[in-house]
Amino acid sequence: MMKKINAAKYYQKLLSKVNFIDLILIKINFLYFMIIARNKKNKSLPLNIKIKILISTFCGTILLNSCGGTFRQQGAIDAPFISLELKRKFLIQELFYEENPSVMVIYASNSGRAYPWLYLRPLGVNYPSDKRALEVANRLEEYRLQKLKRLAWGTTDGQEIICAYTEQKLNLCQIVVTVAPGIDPQKVLILLQCKLKYIEEGSPLCPGPVES
Known part of the structure; x- marks a missing residue:
């Protein structure tokens, strides 16, 4: 059985690394991710793919050090x-x-x-x-x-x-x-x-x- 992704958990984890100024953009992108995750066509996606979608969606708007490696x-x-x-x-x-x-x-x-x-x-x-x-x-x-x-x-x-x-x-x-x-x-x-x-x-x- 496919393990269910805990999107809120990853949201909070990334949120803790980001400046307050970027929160609006992050929340918009989180809603976008939830739409993707809840789409019937995407329910069969593997867990690692869903995580990558979440992270890449966030990284499109967050500043250096919020995603990827350490500076x-x-x-x-x-x-x-x-x-x-x-x-x-x-x-x-x-x-x-x-x-x-x-x-x-x-x-x-x-x-x-x-x-x-x-x-x-x-x-x-x-x-x-x-x-x-x-x-x-x-x-x-x-x-x-x-x-x-x-x-x-x-x-x-x-x-x-x-x-x-x-x-x-x-x-x-x-x-x-x-x-x-x-x-x-x-x-x-x-x-x-x-x-x-x-x-x-x-x-x-x-x-x-x-x-x-």
Whole structure:
């Protein structure tokens, strides 16, 4: 006889790991999972498949450390104050990188100048450079408005990442970017520190985009 899944048990277990700010999204996804689980067509699904549906549904909306492996921090830097004005500051723009037109993450300074921040290497066919750039720009913009406090680098699930602590989420390092294979994440973090230090005026000490 097929063992019955205790959906509420797994809901509570994952809920205990998540920040209060994400609860609404989690509850919506829990209701979605219950609809799937109660569907007559899905009653014959094995227990392990139902658990995977529950976890993958949650992981689509929950932040780093709520699902998957444990984040192991290797280093961190403090971030200076970044303008909190509502006008968007982190954008994407097509610029030339190594003589090729490439979509990059840029920072629009208060003076009106745009400084290239990040060039994202494609990671397989599902994550081309332009898609990655848009995702990272959106994350940076979100963390700016949450009052970015620190950037850190480390590993999770065998992948090296750069993540961010904000005033709203001081105990949660939210992913900024997955560092592409062959690139030193510590070097990426140091270059981003330079970008942050001279965020409004730019500097020849940290020219061009950081590759990741």
